[in-house]
Amino acid sequence: MFDRRELMRAVAAAADAWMDPDYDHRKVAVEETLQAPNTFTEEAVTFAVNQQMSLLTAKALGEWIGARSASSCCTVGVLNAGNIPLAGLQDFLAAILTGHRYLGSVSSKSPALLPTFVADLCRFERDIAANFAPLHELLAGADALIATGSNETIARLRDGARGLAADDAQDEATGKAHDIPMARCLFRGHSFAVGVLDGMERADTYERLAEDVLLHEGFGCRNVAVMWAPRGLAPDDLLEAMARFRGIFPVHGNTAGRLAMQKALLEAIGASHAYGEDLEFLVSRGEPEAQHPGHLRWTEYDDIADVNAWLSRQPVQLVVAASQVQKRLTFEGLLLAPGEAQRPTLDWRPDGIDTVDFLSCL
Amino acid sequence: MTIDDVIRVFTDLKASTAFDEMIAVVLTHQYAHNPVYRRYCKAIYPEWDKSLSEWENAGDKEFWSGSDAQKTTHLPILLPVEAFKQAPVTTFPPEEAEKLFESSGTGNGVRSRHYVRDLSIYERAISVHFAREFGTGPFLFASCLPGYAEQGSASSLLHMVDFLMRRFGVEGSESVPGAPERLRHLSDRSRGEGVPLIVFGAAFGLLDLLETASFSLPPDAIVVETGGMKTHRREIARTTLHRRLKEGFGAASVRSEYGMCELLSSCYSRQGGVFYPPPWMRFQVVDPTHPFESLEEGREGALAVLDLANVYSASAVLTQDRAVQCGDGFEVLGRLENADLRGCNFLLKDV
Numbered sequence: 001m002f003d004r005r006e007l008m009r010a011v012a013a014a015a016d017a018w019m020d021p022d023y024d025h026r027k028v029a030v031e032e033t034l035q036a037p038n039t040f041t042e043e044a045v046t047f048a049v050n051q052q053m054s055l056l057t058a059k060a061l062g063e064w065i066g067a068r069s070a071s072s073c074c075t076v077g078v079l080n081a082g083n084i085p086l087a088g089l090q091d092f093l094a095a096i097l098t099g100h101r102y103l104g105s106v107s108s109k110s111p112a113l114l115p116t117f118v119a120d121l122c123r124f125e126r127d128i129a130a131n132f133a134p135l136h137e138l139l140a141g142a143d144a145l146i147a148t149g150s151n152e153t154i155a156r157l158r159d160g161a162r163g164l165a166a167d168d169a170q171d172e173a174t175g176k177a178h179d180i181p182m183a184r185c186l187f188r189g190h191s192f193a194v195g196v197l198d199g200m201e202r203a204d205t206y207e208r209l210a211e212d213v214l215l216h217e218g219f220g221c222r223n224v225a226v227m228w229a230p231r232g233l234a235p236d237d238l239l240e241a242m243a244r245f246r247g248i249f250p251v252h253g254n255t256a257g258r259l260a261m262q263k264a265l266l267e268a269i270g271a272s273h274a275y276g277e278d279l280e281f282l283v284s285r286g287e288p289e290a291q292h293p294g295h296l297r298w299t300e301y302d303d304i305a306d307v308n309a310w311l312s313r314q315p316v317q318l319v320v321a322a323s324q325v326q327k328r329l330t331f332e333g334l335l336l337a338p339g340e341a342q343r344p345t346l347d348w349r350p351d352g353i354d355t356v357d358f359l360s361c362l
Numbered sequence: 363m364t365i366d367d368v369i370r371v372f373t374d375l376k377a378s379t380a381f382d383e384m385i386a387v388v389l390t391h392q393y394a395h396n397p398v399y400r401r402y403c404k405a406i407y408p409e410w411d412k413s414l415s416e417w418e419n420a421g422d423k424e425f426w427s428g429s430d431a432q433k434t435t436h437l438p439i440l441l442p443v444e445a446f447k448q449a450p451v452t453t454f455p456p457e458e459a460e461k462l463f464e465s466s467g468t469g470n471g472v473r474s475r476h477y478v479r480d481l482s483i484y485e486r487a488i489s490v491h492f493a494r495e496f497g498t499g500p501f502l503f504a505s506c507l508p509g510y511a512e513q514g515s516a517s518s519l520l521h522m523v524d525f526l527m528r529r530f531g532v533e534g535s536e537s538v539p540g541a542p543e544r545l546r547h548l549s550d551r552s553r554g555e556g557v558p559l560i561v562f563g564a565a566f567g568l569l570d571l572l573e574t575a576s577f578s579l580p581p582d583a584i585v586v587e588t589g590g591m592k593t594h595r596r597e598i599a600r601t602t603l604h605r606r607l608k609e610g611f612g613a614a615s616v617r618s619e620y621g622m623c624e625l626l627s628s629c630y631s632r633q634g635g636v637f638y639p640p641p642w643m644r645f646q647v648v649d650p651t652h653p654f655e656s657l658e659e660g661r662e663g664a665l666a667v668l669d670l671a672n673v674y675s676a677s678a679v680l681t682q683d684r685a686v687q688c689g690d691g692f693e694v695l696g697r698l699e700n701a702d703l704r705g706c707n708f709l710l711k712d713v
Contacts, residue, residue, distance in 0.1 A: 254651075
């Protein structure tokens with residue numbers, strides 16, 4: 001029987017150690033992460049680690065988990081995406097704090113941060129049941145699954161999930177990816193974040209919005225990809241804020257190369273666009289469509305009802321807007337103040353689903 | 363060689379050197395007459411004019427793959443397929459188009475538009491390749507393309523199937539969505555008359571048919587699924603789709619067609635999910651964010667194509683399809699949406 005209170009204390013102690021940028025395990029993990037094939041910058045990794053670790057106090061962990069606990073322990077497989085530094089930390093904590101065994105995959109994009117933190121945590125609390133394994137071993141060994149992916153990826157995983165549909169159940173011997181029942185799978189589709197302006201925003205609001213748009217180079221489902229603005233509002237204030245943000249969080253070396261093709265296409269079709277010095281960001285006017293990472297789409301509206309109607313049809317993870325704008329939105333998902341998109345809280349519910357609830361019901 | 367020479371003979375193409383010569387002529391023509399392509403080339407590579415003139419003198423790296431082997435000496439600038447959504451991609455005034463094809467718009471709703479100057483080029487490309495892959499028939503055709511009918515004449519898929527039915531079909535070939543009894547009738551007729559049956563169908567149109575009944579098609583029947591995996595239900599994996607089609611259609615063989623309104627050539631799978639292009643089309647799998655970097659066989663990336671049939675629009679196109687090269691063919695793994703690039707997706711290559 002695991003002692004959850006002891007475990008929470010261990011997590012908090014490990015997080016406290018990790019708050020120090022010079023802590024050896026953190027330093028080694030960060031250095032290894034920055035050498036991996038990803039788009040992380042040192043500043044963005046530092047931001048993510050500090051932000052996530054600052055949340056992990058014993059009190060906050062206790063309030064997040066509450067009395068929720070699994071009635072029987074199982075092995076929870078988690079396919080970690082790796083597009084964002086420390087992505088998957090919440091799933092790991094939810095799994096072990098609800099009393100399950102954790103079996104994670106290691107993303108080649110972010111091979112060190114989460115595994116090193118987990119290994120370090122085991123120094124504080126030896127009885128933690130957590131391991132990492134290659135994908136095929138993970139799928140073979142897990143009793144439950146948490147996975148995030150594209151439509152096709154999720155389709156393949158769903159088709160490998162027993163009990164999806166009557167006709168699927170007839171094909172037991174046809175080489176399925178895994179044999180985990182559908183009810184024990186939590187699949188998260190792809191999504192993006194949206195910003196909504198009303199023209200009354202002040203300079204400091206734009207500063208925060210710049211972080212929502214540019215941190216992590218446009219990757220991740222919490223990144224603001226589409227900015228709605230009332231017709232006629234000039235984007236200058238946001239552009240200036242984005243340029244200032246780049247002074248604090250320098251662009252990744254690959255971003256300009258990625259955006260060059262996007263910029264060329266905008267020029268080819270004669271679309272209105274703006275970009276930062278050395279192509280450190282790109283903004284274009286047009287239809288409300290998520291563009292490539294690092295490319296913000298600026299879309300104008302005449303009536304907020306049009307924004308509400310669009311939001312209801314899109315895979316939107318969250319919306320950032322000032323409080324006076326939030327009151328006019330009918331979006332039923334997560335509404336945040338500008339500057340909160342890249343700062344997920346412990347109790348954040350991706351796709352509106354509570355991971356702890358899912359795990360405690362297994 | 364002139365652009366008119368290319369138009370006249372590209373479907374007779376046999377030698378890879380001829381392809382190299384033709385694509386150089388076509389891209390030079392498009393650079394001169396297609397403002398969208400020219401602006402794109404200039405924006406992404408200001409030295410492109412010079413590069414074009416040096417085309418034939420470039421190195422001998424093998425960049426492009428195709429069914430008849432091949433060596434193309436240059437990596438041309440690929441126009442992202444999204445351009446077809448944003449502007450007329452033509453070498454001629456769009457109002458002079460003989461035909462306008464539009465995408466089905468099942469994704470985010472914004473449709474691609476392909477202005478076709480000369481429909482006979484398209485019809486020649488699809489019929490010559492069809493004959494290479496399936497023979498000249500005659501065949502008994504059944505089409506099952508629900509949803510596309512709403513697009514009417516703007517659907518390139520509908521036009522292709524209608525044209526192939528007229529070109530290679532016997533009288534009585536017909537559309538059968540939601541009419542299992544009609545497919546049964548065609549199946550019986552195929553057996554009775556010894557005319558091979560070809561069923562062209564969108565993925566979910568075919569699955570809808572199988573929900574109402576199962577069929578025992580003749581052993582020489584061919585089911586050609588044309589994609590459309592997410593028209594009105596959840597996404598389905600192609601391997602699962604093929605498994606269900608094989609189970610539901612009896613002895614018939616199942617093949618796939620790869621095409622889109624932005625490309626006037628199409629590809630067919632022969633066995634498994636590997637597509638093979640016609641001789642006048644080449645492909646390459648590239649890094650989607652750095653398309654000047656080709657990826658070696660087996661690695662996932664974005665599918666890039668050179669299609670001579672697109673002579674009046676853009677022949678060098680970077681698609682939004684995730685693909686992997688398999689020998690002389692390619693396998694399509696899914697879409698490469700911007701939202702996917704942003705999101706927390708991972709590649710499931712081990713599953």
